[in-house]
Amino acid sequence: MCLGVPGKVVAIDGLSATVDFFGVKRELRLDIVDEPVLVGDYVLNHVGFAIRRIPPGEAEETLALFDELLHGTRSPDDLMAADVRGEIAAGREKD
Amino acid sequence: MPAPDQSRELKFRDPARARALAEALRRTLDAVGRELTVMHVCGSHEQAIARFGLRTLIPQGLRLLMGPGCPVCVTDAPEVDLALSLAREGVHLCTYGDMLRLPGTSRSLSDAKAEGARVEVVYSVSQALELAERRPDEDVCFFASGFETTAVATAAAALGTPPKNFSVLSVHKYVPAAMEVVAAARERRIDGYLAAGHAAIITGFALFEPFAKRTKSPVAVAGFEPLDILAALLKVTELVRDQRPEVANVYPRCVTREGNGPAQRALWQVFLARGGRWRGLGEVPGGNLELTPAFAHLDARRRFGLPTSAGREEGREAEATGCLCGPIMLGLASPSDCPLFGKTCLPESPVGACMVSSEGQCRIWHTYGGPPDLREVG
């Protein structure tokens, strides 16, 4: 359950927001989101209601979390860890 | 070249990071030194796992099961029958698309619609409200299905003073209650759990702490992108390795410890959790969300005098036919263990509910082919 898709708020009219889902837009209700939402914020949609305001900078924070998880695994073999870091660095270069 | 806004999404689908996480998972699992069983309780997680082929990426020693995470699959046949009886009486029924084809004791809402009943698929409860406003001379009933994340939307609708001709038939379910049932089914030990990220947005993750401690199984709250799921699997495996039955939030961009306060307040103002029967699972204490007395005026069960005692025959029938939905939802069997799967039980002729819903494990396995070994193909 819980098909939730993130989108960017482009307009607000009372409790109704127009949200851009990177290709299409839809109106969402803001009745149950627990923070004030402003134009430019990202929100998560579930059945036509915003259920979460996603704080700015979260993409970078999440990726940092993933990287921390990767580096945190105590590998007895340093070479292997280097391989993994190499993979991520290669991934970053493509961004 | 994707627009800057889009690439932030794509970063959670970066194959290089995915491979790195899978490799780290392999190493951590080796350190544990035995096979592990991890269960998630969310149809959307199973969809993502199946859709991205993640089971061909994670190490084979990690068994990733789906528990009772499909709200359509666990909606009992008699509950569908209640909706059907309303439709038969001429009530204009609004339902989410997922529920349309779920069979009741003998028919589904789709069958009723084909026979002329006014059954409408809506994307949001707001559309049902609008319909009630537009047609004041009609009874409009919202067939409210889904877990607690979805119940919050229904609660918001109820709190917004809906028109007098609007009513709610709630068959909402509460997942944490089902997790207890699963943990108590001692035939198979679950080493760790993935908690559903979007439900946790509402409830927060603190409520899993007593569960983790009691069951001695760590819980990782997971999002729905491929990297989210892999990172959560890595975290839960680490916690098993270190013997720490704790809760880890691996979806911090959306989930907080306490959750969404206003949403919770709205939820518990409008609903209360009561024991009820989940299709396939049997009795789940605290598993059903019913309208509170303060919202009795919106309750379709009261307004239309629907029977409160539902038949229990359907459950016995399913068992008699060999359907394994119950054990499958408890993570005790997989779809391929079921003698009916793919033979007499197919999406176009489902025997059990797990095959009906797009969130049902059997349906997902049938659609995406389960975890076949596709590594050597092509």
Added chain:
Amino acid sequence: MGTSRSPPERIALKDGAGGRAMRRLIEEAFLPLASEVEGVGLSALDDGAALRVGDRFLVLTTDSHVVLPAFFPGGDIGRLAVCGTVNDLAVMGATEPLGLTLAVILEEGFPRADLLRIVDSIRTAAGEAGAPVVTGDTKVMGKGQLDGIVLNTAGVGLCDRVVTDSGLRPGDVLLLTGTVGDHGMAVMACRHDLRLEGDLASDVAPVNGLIREALRAGGEDVVAMKDPTRGGVAGVLNELAKKGGVGIVVDEPALPVRDEVRAAAELVGIDPLLVANEGKAVLGVRARAAERVLAALRAHPLGARAARVGRAVAERPGTVILDTGFGRRILAEPEGELLPRIC
């Protein structure tokens, strides 16, 4: 819901949705009509029939159109009818239609202005395809006896070589002439009142000119063709795999998808590979001709986003495997009508 697989007593909506249920109905109810013909007949269940006439083949096809709503972003039922038939002829190898028939059944009360709009669309589409409407039929049924309007079109064309849908061999390359899921998502958004704002429009167009270029470039190395209408690209690939007795591996990251379609599909939990396309074709091509044919497609205005999307393999015959970039999974044909999901 039953425990045995004997067919239900009554026809259900899914029996016309282009997926497995419809295939079963056709195989059980209609296939017994098939008889031996010189060429490609009913038993092939291809996009059309091809009957030998002298040293050429007469290709013919028919379609009925009941799309709701009759008018949708990017087109209407009239344009859909013409393009559907022209494209079915084209993917059999007949890219120069000789003529189309047009049978119209109207519900009493249908607005005359709407009818004239639809006829205007038919004229435009027929002109684009170079396919004249040469004969027709008209009926009117009482109010409530049908939903608005039903169109049936049939088309005929000649060709020297029939391209069936069973010609794939291991090693062949699969090409897609353009973006996936445009028509299906546009109609779904409209039909289910999804309230999505964005440029979601049907891709409905005649692709006979495009396919003519592909055949000119690839000749006999174009070994299989189908148009991915109801049942989507997934449905068509599964048919190609089954009829060719090959496995197909699809490179998901290579699939061309418009941003609007991808976003709309994510919002409602639908896979664009499962929904209809009305201005596209899937081509199976011998590897040595793939680049040539792809270049020819891309040179044509309707093929600008043509792409190589997969290959046929010897393993897992009859199965379509999707390589997602993360892992692999099966791509099955869709079942019944697709509905937006909340979960």
